[in-house]
Amino acid sequence: MKNIVIFGAPGSGKGTQSDLLVAKYGFKHISTGDVLRAEIKNETELGKTAKGFIDNGQLIPDSLMIDILAATYDALGACEGVIFDGFPRTIPQAEALKAMLAERGTAVSTMLELDVPDDMLIERLINRGKTSGRADDNEETIKKRLKVYKDQTAPLAEWYEKEGLRHAIQGFGSLEEINAKLCAVIDAC
Numbered sequence: 170m171k172n173i174v175i176f177g178a179p180g181s182g183k184g185t186q187s188d189l190l191v192a193k194y195g196f197k198h199i200s201t202g203d204v205l206r207a208e209i210k211n212e213t214e215l216g217k218t219a220k221g222f223i224d225n226g227q228l229i230p231d232s233l234m235i236d237i238l239a240a241t242y243d244a245l246g247a248c249e250g251v252i253f254d255g256f257p258r259t260i261p262q263a264e265a266l267k268a269m270l271a272e273r274g275t276a277v278s279t280m281l282e283l284d285v286p287d288d289m290l291i292e293r294l295i296n297r298g299k300t301s302g303r304a305d306d307n308e309e310t311i312k313k314r315l316k317v318y319k320d321q322t323a324p325l326a327e328w329y330e331k332e333g334l335r336h337a338i339q340g341f342g343s344l345e346e347i348n349a350k351l352c353a354v355i356d357a358c
């Protein structure tokens with residue numbers, strides 16, 4: 170079973186590419202952003218806590234996020250593989266993912282990084298905001314999210330490099346081209 174981390178800034182195309190990989194390989198997809206948005210929609214206690222952070226472009230605290238991830242993963246059942254989209258976002262989360270998978274006798278197979286320049290990310294997210302209905306897809310929050318990404322998430326690229334798992338791919342061009350590059354890495358791992 171493959172455990173694939175898809176990594177990149179907000180707007181880098183993680184969700185879109187995850188959908189293509191799910192369709193091709195039959196993997197299951199864990200998007201922690203989607204999990205949290207479902208909690209908000211269902212007005213759960215967790216949703217109420219998460220909303221304040223998300224609307225402000227901030228990360229949900231690691232301890233909470235790590236528990237949510239483990240519960241989501243354990244609920245998936247048997248499958249060909251799992252794509253982790255939006256998790257990990259901090260070094261403690263990456264360490265927790267490694268430990269959680271080790272406890273279950275498995276490990277991250279590869280980390281796929283989508284590299285997209287900032288101006289393109291901002292343009293994509295502003296455009297997405299016109300139809301996504303996401304409270305955090307507005308210019309002010311987008312800028313905060315990109316700063317949070319640079320400060321807290323981007324250092325993970327080096328962390329995965331040291332683990333020997335990082336595969337950085339140019340995240341712009343046609344969807345098919347990007348997807349073909351991701352598939353080549355997955356097929357080789």
Ligand code: AMP
Nearest residue numbers: 201202222223227228229234255256258
């Ligand atoms: P996303 O849909 O991945 O862009 O996530 C939307 C928002 O959900 C983020 O800006 C964070 O507030 C929150 N979030 C999602 N995943 C995580 C995570 N792994 N750690 C902390 N916060 C998260």
